[in-house]
Amino acid sequence: MSTVTAQTPVPTEPASSGPLLRVAGLHKTYRLGRVDVPVLHGVDIELGRGEWVAILGASGSGKSTLLHLIGGLDRPDKPSGGRPGATIRFESQDVVAFSHAELNRYRCRDVGFVFQFYHLLPELTVTDNVLLGAMIRLGRFGYMSERAALHETAARLLDAFGLKNRLRHKPAQLSGGERQRVAIARALINDPSLLLADEPTGNLDRKTGAAILDVLAEIRRERGQTMLMVTHDPEIAARADRIVELVDGRVAAQKD
Ligand SMILES: Nc1ncnc2c1ncn2[C@@H]1O[C@H](COP(=O)(O)OP(=O)(O)O)[C@@H](O)[C@H]1O
Ligand SMILES: [Mg+2]
Structure with missing residues (x-):
């Protein structure tokens, strides 16, 4: 029942209200030869807009399995034995039902990834590593037409992360913390809704590590970035x- 009074205007629900991400009944079993390795046993998670979880x-x-499924890098188990398939709802879209092309688009546009071992390309400069995500998203011709603006965005991100004087460095010439900041800039170049x-x-x-967490906190504060870590x-x-x-592929407890 609504408790809204005549004095309180009823808020009109924006199209983008509700959680950004809703995961329900997520099961994942790896197959190693003939052996089934069940890893996730029905995980449910919701992620509010701008929330850092x-x-x-x-x-x-x-944990990594869960993140890969949410990011569309892998697929959850199909429905079996009367058990329904998983739901991974991002905005109003059903990630589980995505075609290959839709998954590619989702991975390039909606989601940004940061990994433990950075995964930078060693032969590219810092700037080109950051721009790579935009090249993949836009294709060669699309990228060329937006090149100047993208360079500016990359430089701004790298400057904000204290890498102003590292733009032409190669990853091997950087410290671990600097490499991870480059990886974070790369993850943000396409302005993803979810990091x-x-x-x-x-x-x-x-x-x-604490300095990297400060960078993440800053991104959350400045951009209202939704993050799953x-x-x-x-x-x-x-x-x-x-x-x-x-715990062992199940959500154990939720703490605020
Ligand atoms: N591609 C794979 N094939 C088979 N088993 C895997 C694969 N990836 C992960 N696993 C197994 O799934 C379990 C969970 O792995 P993972 O999601 O990487 O856990 P975490 O990130 O929490 O350490 C582990 O027992 C691991 O060996
Ligand atoms: Mg892991």
């Missing part, structure tokens, strides 16, 4: 707005 779990609990970070500080010492470290998870604990 940490998935906290021990090594092997299925997925898999152990983003896992390869860094504590102080450098995976970690095995409770101290790192505590930086998020909310912690979802994953």
Whole structure:
């Protein structure tokens, strides 16, 4: 029942209201030869707009698997034995039902990825690593026509992350923390609604890792970026707005 009074205008629901992401009944089983390896056993997660959520779990609990499924890098189990298939709802779209082309588009446009080991291309400069995502999204001709504006965006992101004087460096000439900041800039070049970070500080010492978490916090504050971050470290998870604990492929407890 509504408690809205005559004095309170009824808010009109914007098209983009409700959670950004809703995951329900997510199961994932890997097949190794003839052996089934069940990893996720019916995970449910909601992610509000602008929310920073940490998935906290021990090594092997299925965190990376979960992130890959949400980011469209892999597919969940199909319905079987009377069990319905998973739902991965992003905005009003059903990621599970996406065609190959739709998945590509989703991965390029809607989602940005940050990985533990950076995954930068060693032969490209810092700037070109950041621009690569835009090249993939726009194709060669589309990219060429927006090149100047994209260069400016890349330079602005890198400047904001303290890399102004590293634009022409190659990844091997950077420290781990600098590499991860390049990877974060790359993840943001296409202005994704959702940033997925898999152990983003896992390869860094504590102080450098804390600086990377400061960068993420700043992005959240400045851009209102929605972020899902995976970690095995409770101290790192505590930086998020909310912690979802994953134990052996199941959501164990939700803490605010
Ligand atoms: N491609 C794969 N094929 C088979 N098993 C896998 C694959 N990827 C992950 N696993 C298994 O799934 C479990 C969960 O892995 P993962 O999602 O990487 O966990 P976490 O990121 O929490 O450490 C592990 O037991 C791992 O060995
Ligand atoms: Mg992992």
